[in-house]
Amino acid sequence: MTLTRTSFQKYGLVSLGTGVRQKRSYRKLLAWLIPALVVIGAWWWIKVFDNFHTVVDQELYRSAQLSPGELENYIEKYQLQSVINLRASTQSVCWAREQAVCESAGVTYLNVPIRGSQELTSELLDTLLQTMQNAPKPALIHCRHGADRAGLASALYRFNVSGDTQKQAKRQLRSRYGHIPLIAPMNRKYGKAFHDFARAENETIIE
Numbered sequence: 001m002t003l004t005r006t007s008f009q010k011y012g013l014v015s016l017g018t019g020v021r022q023k024r025s026y027r028k029l030l031a032w033l034i035p036a037l038v039v040i041g042a043w044w045w046i047k048v049f050d051n052f053h054t055v056v057d058q059e060l061y062r063s064a065q066l067s068p069g070e071l072e073n074y075i076e077k078y079q080l081q082s083v084i085n086l087r088a089s090t091q092s093v094c095w096a097r098e099q100a101v102c103e104s105a106g107v108t109y110l111n112v113p114i115r116g117s118q119e120l121t122s123e124l125l126d127t128l129l130q131t132m133q134n135a136p137k138p139a140l141i142h143c144r145h146g147a148d149r150a151g152l153a154s155a156l157y158r159f160n161v162s163g164d165t166q167k168q169a170k171r172q173l174r175s176r177y178g179h180i181p182l183i184a185p186m187n188r189k190y191g192k193a194f195h196d197f198a199r200a201e202n203e204t205i206i207e
Contacts, residue, residue, distance in 0.1 A: 051146035051178060055154045056162055059137050062154050062177075064146035068097045074140065075105050081136035082108040086128075086143040086150060088115040108136050114149050116186075120193035122200065129156050147178030152190040159198055166198040 051064040052074065061078060065087070074080060083102050089095060102109040112128050114120075132141065132153060143149035151173040159169035173179045173191050181188040 051150075053146075053177065055141075055157060055172065059139070060132065060154070060157055061138065061140045062146055062150045062172075063140060063142045064150075065094055065142060065144050066098075068101050071098060071101050072105070075101070075107055078138055078140075080107055080138050080140050082110060082139040084110045084112060084131060084135055084139060084141040084153075086112055086114050086141065086153065088113040088118075110135055114143070120152070120189060122197065125152075125156060125193065125197050128153055129160055132157050133161060145178050147180075148173075148187050148190045151177050151179045152194055155194045156197065159194075160201065166195070166202070169198070170194060 050066055050070055051062075052066075053062050054060075055062050058078075061074075061080070063074070066074065071083070083098065085095065085098065087095070099109050101107075110131055112131050114124070114128075118124075132139065141150055141153050154172035155169045158164040158172060159166060162169075170191065173194065179187065179190070181191060
């Protein structure tokens with residue numbers, strides 16, 4: 001018996017092979033599509049809603065870089081008493097405008113500059129934590145996108161000040177805020193820095 005393409009089609013063998021290949025193609029497509037949708041969704045959220053979130057109600061809030069008008073609105077709406085800027089450049093137009101808005105509203109303006117390439121040392125995290133603790137409340141903390149540096153700061157505050165567990169506090173570093181280390185591996189250092197800080201704190205308590 002000679003097997004021809006017609007014979008394979010008759011017994012469903014050709015369609016079976018085609019189906020397997022299609023499933024593999026779909027899986028590959030989904031492997032790229034899902035992360036892409038997550039990134040697009042996070043970008044859309046940041047652009048449309050300023051990535052503004054409550055860390056601790058009436059105490060600490062987080063956001064991306066706000067326009068002067070947006071900052072004025074949030075100062076009035078949440079009665080903000082201080083703004084903590086985590087962006088490294090203090091000579092930019094954004095910095096000058098932000099400082100001017102704060103001065104005009106009688107809001108304390110603080111800087112803890114953290115560069116994207118900077119090593120996140122324990123000394124730096126201690127400075128950041130002390131600044132947040134001592135800042136007049138309610139306070140707003142922000143970086144450029146409100147995702148990584150602001151996420152780390154929020155996690156530190158929830159863990160060290162609010163008494164969250166490490167797992168609870170680390171929720172401040174999630175994709176809903178734009179923190180996506182799987183897509184941007186260089187941003188994994190923020191989660192690691194928080195993990196190392198929390199572990200050191202727990203060891204200190206045990207001792």
